[in-house]
Amino acid sequence: xxxxxxxxxxxxxxxxxxYDALTAEMGVGRMMEGEQFIAWGAPGGGGIGLTKPFDxxxxxxxxxxxxxxxxxxxxxxxxxxxxxxxxxxxxxGAPGERMPGFYAxxxxxxxxxxxxxxxxx
Numbered sequence: 001x002x003x004x005x006x007x008x009x010x011x012x013x014x015x016x017x018x019y020d021a022l023t024a025e026m027g028v029g030r031m032m033e034g035e036q037f038i039a040w041g042a043p044g045g046g047g048i049g050l051t052k053p054f055d056x057x058x059x060x061x062x063x064x065x066x067x068x069x070x071x072x073x074x075x076x077x078x079x080x081x082x083x084x085x086x087x088x089x090x091x092x093g094a095p096g097e098r099m100p101g102f103y104a105x106x107x108x109x110x111x112x113x114x115x116x117x118x119x120x121x
Contacts, residue, residue: 002046006049
């Protein structure tokens, strides 16, 4: 249903390092970039973008906003979480089964945006 999601950042270079590593684990890389933004994904598929706000004001985190990253399997959820932690993410919930058939890990990127990696079986 969703085409892509864009999150704000106050430090594009720092955020790029974080998302370059996470998206590489998921088998995709940068597909578009400019001075103010970078987008990762595959043409014709979903993606995630980061941008310095175009209004020039600081990026802030939306309360209740979260981006979910679909993993291939539980092992990839675990790897994404471990990678995110090694890149300075803040833990919001270690990998595990949340309910039958739903395995997920939750974390915040260096700007405080909430993400999860998940697999539904």
